[in-house]
Amino acid sequence: MDALEARARFKELREEDGPVDPRELDEIWAALATVRPEDILGEWRGGEFRTGHPLNGTLEKAGWYGKTFAAVHDAKPLICRDATGVLYSDRELGQGEASLWTVEFRGETTATMVYDGRPVLDHFKQVDDTTLMGIMNGKGVPAEGPFFYFFLDRVPGTPHGGPRAEEGA
Template identity: 60%
Template sequence: MSGDTRGVRARWQALRAAAGPHDPAELDALWADLETVDASSILGSWHGFAFLTGHPIEKVLAASRWHGKRFDAPDDAAPLICRAEDGGLYSDTKAGRGGASLWNVEFRGEVTATMVYDGMPVLDHFKRVDDTTLMGIMNGKPDVVLAQGRHFYFGLERE
């Protein structure tokens, strides 16, 4: 991470506050300046949001009323916590094709916490914005995740 922690945090806050659409190159530049994070340090429940870039997954998550992710243990993670009609939360294992696990995986030359989906060739990589905030990039096989070569970008805030 760059030595300018305040500058990185200010860029994060500006992107978080903006409605979008966001430029993937700007999100990639921010990602490059964030600290990696160890999988064991992100256990717990997280509220999520998408950085709107026009990626098709944005519509899928909005339709499912995606709420966030939950990491109960390194081998027990729920990638799609959604909000039910009655307002309650549930793990959408049908859409997520099962659960997931947490690993430390290399992405773009750095080893960082990564959620590996059990039933799909999908990886969610995470980097630390601060102690209660993560940035995520969804990665995987081109025909499953990538849209015209572009990743899906999102944020998580600890609940």
């Protein structure tokens, strides 16, 4: 699969109502370009691929909106909406916040979000100028997974290091 095919299939799969095969997501991942932490700064709206992973649906229940990368050492992994619709960084759920690093995953170095309070890594690759594919990895997850697959769309009109969510939980 080349990069053009990967992008086209990625767009089809993110619209799927039913389950998505993680092996197909792995093929797409392998064809996409890596990114640098500095290139993904800004505000991002998130969604997940339903692969049957135990985390599927959990973030939606928490009101997950997406992620904000204000700076390399100021990443907010769990931007959520409260009952009134206000965005905030859910530090309790994330056990802190995070930072961006360049980490090797599957033989490539790419931007990776390292959580402050959990042994969790979110690896990112570029689908296009406004879309990232993510794979959540962590301590205790075997090399073959199962992984949690997700995507992020850059929020239109937000500059790199975009507006910060309200503080608190």
